[in-house]
Amino acid sequence: MFPSPLHRILTAPAAVLSLLVLTSCSAPGEQAGAGESGTGPIKVANVNAQSGQLSSLGKWENKGVKLAIDEVNKSGGINGRQVQLDLFDDQGDPTVGTNLGRKIADGGYVAMLGTAESAVTLAMAPILKDAKIPNITSGQSPKLAGLKSPFLFLNAPTSVTYDETLAKYLVETKGLKKIALISNNGTYGTGEHDAFLASLKTRGVTPLADEVVTPDQKDFSAALTGIRDKEPEVLFIGAEEVESGLIAKQARELGVKAVLAGGAPMGTEPYLTTAGQDATEGAVVSSPYLTNDATEATRAFAAAYKTAYGEEAEVHGAKAYDGARILVEALKATGGAGGQKLADAIRATKYAGLLGDFAYDESGVGIHATQIAVIKSGELVPETAS
């Protein structure tokens, strides 16, 4: 009935689909237990969104992790054993995350790197804790530290640190007290909102406005008009990269003249290009990783990143790289063994990374400082002596 060329067209999308499905669920189950046996590759899982709304974060994180692991493998691996890095796509979805958690627990993995989304990591934490699989996450919600799981570690400071540093700079160093907030009600935005508000409160500052938007919102006219009429000196934005950029752009279009301030998303390329250079000029950013030019180590990292992927390195890749390097140090200490021994080794690891000097406390936070930068002509310029 159907002419054959048509058949080919019909089956082509199906073939693409099935290929995608195949690549995204290979690996788990095969060679189960190889990681424990002391021979063969050491299996490490990297869980990050490769599709869906948060896939850009997931791709950056994976690039950082892969760079670190490739370097280790090239220099001979750990005690002569190669590290096998398997990538799992959590789609930024906690439910998918818990399923992957069980797969990883059954698949003979000694450790997990990721995810970039706090909500997913929170959902996976109990499973990984039961399976005694250490997890170095890229999430930065204070709730992660609040779990106090002995198997959960963060590769960056929590929102509390970001916003404490930011509030201190704005209120104490700059003397700016007329502050307005706009944040989204997702996990990240809520964490930022709560942390910044708490930091303001300890300094006796009450915000002029406290607007909440949804993570998917596109038009911020109503919230920003309200903020403009209160004439704040500072507008704090607590949202992911692109949404922060849209808020900044629309704020300027509506005539909001306040200094913009926020966390790590405001130092990234998607934020800067979405908002446009005029809108971002003079914005204050709190981040543990300001530029690729900060130190010898960051320059080397940025160069290697550029060679491997043909694009500029940024904060997410850097912190994922740090997390992977810390895991490698710990694996070297245990000789490739996992479980409680590996968790203890990670906690004992003192590592001078791209983000600063890591030393883990019992809540799994390894780094407790961020720096302040001001955006000038689209570049992050570090503010010294904050």
Add this chain to the structure above:
Amino acid sequence: MRAFLQTLIGGIGFGAVYALVAMGFSIVYRTMGLVNFAHGSVVMIGAYAASTFSMTVALPFPVAIVIAIVVTGLIGLVIERVLRPLEGRDFDLMLIGTIGFGTVLEALAILIWGATGHAVPSPVGSAPLDVFGVRVRAYSLVVIAVAAGATVLLALFLRRTKLGAAMQAVAMDPQAATAVGVHVGRSNAMAFAIGAGLAALAGGLIGPMLYVSPVMGGSLGIKGFAAAIFGGFGSIPGAIVGGMAFGILDSFAAGTFQGYSELVVFLVFTVAIMILPTGIFGERTVNRA
């Protein structure tokens, strides 16, 4: 009052784009009785095509949009051609086919442009106009004008041309249309191509207002679809009214209900649909399977 007007202006700017997306849904639905679930992804492809041609190849923005319309129009033709054997036979499979195409287009976009997406600089450089303290983006005016122009052209095409009349005939009664010599398949292909072209226009226009990424089609598609239903599915004036209503509702809900705005918008939508099941301009001419 100023805040009210500012919110209204913001809502209309996005409402014009929702209206274009809704029109694309409606033109396919009124002709074929089919909901094209790949439509949101076609909007995304249109946004990518327009922004790539204007940023990388450095073509003027209007030219880039025209090329994007042609490219996505071709994609529309391909989708229709693949689904044609199912026309009049298995309606559910056709629906699922469009969903599959949506996923394939998203995966293709990730393969071609990567997952991170890119921002598009506004083609209209001038500062926002200040009308009695209400800021009006110059670019929003362009978007509204283009959307209005596209609507008029589409209406003229459907009313005044032979091809348009043929499409209307197919919409009303495909068997009778075939009997008087109208090629149903060609008419459907036309509807798909026009729908995809409208999607590209919407995508190209919204690029500079948002951020172009492989997943941008999701929420635009859902809002455009809801707008089409709200206005009366299959109706072109309905798509315009529905799109505008959705944009404005969205904008005001965001101001009043903050974090719960999405919930409120779709609750209002649900209630409206319960009261007016066929939408504002509900014509029930289309019911084919």
